[in-house]
Amino acid sequence: MNAPSDMPRLKGYRFPRQIIAYAVWAYHRFALSTGDVEDLLAERGVTVSRETVRKWVKRFGRHFAHCIKRDRPAAADKWHLDEVVVPINGVKIWLWRAVDANGDVLDILVQPRRNARAAKRFLKQLIARFSRPRVIITDKLRSYIKPIRQLAPDADHRAHKGLNNRIEGSYRPTRKREKLMGRFKSPGQAQRFLSAHDQINTIFRPRRYRLSAASYRHVRSDAFDLWRSYALEMTA
CATH class of the missing domain: 3.30.420.10 (Ribonuclease H-like superfamily/Ribonuclease H)
Known part of the structure; x- marks a missing residue:
């Protein structure tokens, strides 16, 4: 997931918000540990400790979950x-x-x-x-x-x-x-x-067996767009 590089910097944090958003996304989207996310970031040239990843997940996982709950369509009855x-x-x-x-x-x-x-x-x-x-x-x-x-x-x-x-x-x-x-x-x-985990999985784990390949890619693209917009709302 490549968030726009022109996102405004997150006050009080050394790393850009797109890196923090990527770490939170990877941790919740896949069955990864904080150490796994640390290695993924290291492969991309970002040196960060697993403890920092843990703090990001704890702090901003709630933010993304709140945004998803806020914007989700009405639930079925x-x-x-x-x-x-x-x-x-x-x-x-x-x-x-x-x-x-x-x-x-x-x-x-x-x-x-x-x-x-x-x-x-x-x-x-x-x-x-x-x-x-x-x-x-x-x-x-x-x-x-x-x-x-x-x-x-x-x-x-x-x-x-x-x-x-x-x-x-x-x-x-x-x-x-x-x-x-x-x-x-x-x-x-x-x-x-x-x-946080259940709400994030709601938008990134659609029922793929019900969708054609083109529809699934469209849904996935919409989910990434939502994630980028929520990353812009992140605050310290």
Whole structure:
């Protein structure tokens, strides 16, 4: 990814914003470690430490995720909700995720519980952002029943394990990154990282099997244009 070289310099940073944007993109787009990104930059003549890459990813990953959330089109009115365990320091922590009918991740929430209170907190967060859905598909976890009745009484709630295959595939990138990072160190770290990672993957991982080669290249080009515009919005 070659961002325009005439981008204004980022105040307080030694490296141009196009290099920082490239590092954040490479880290989230591929299953790379900060050391891998360090080597990619070194091959291009940019000498930077992996710790610097880590700080860039932490600081600006949130920025890009915020921009993507801000500009994304309206979500489909059919949601898939699911939860999966993420072991952190020997403790079971639950990752709640929602995707729409197009397979785009709406939001995630890392919580220590898998009960009605946790389900209500997550659903409330989703409705505040996207309004009430027409259909909600979940597994057979009974904790969803009461919150959905309270917060989205008109929604068609379909509790069926087999209907939720769309969201099951969205966990693969998470598991890959979790393995590469040697597991998450804290719930806060998991929340910060996955909130950015899922949103960035939304624009750079379209459902390629549904697109012709020409359409895929067009979508990819649009994603790069968006990334460049978001890089211009970066601030110290």
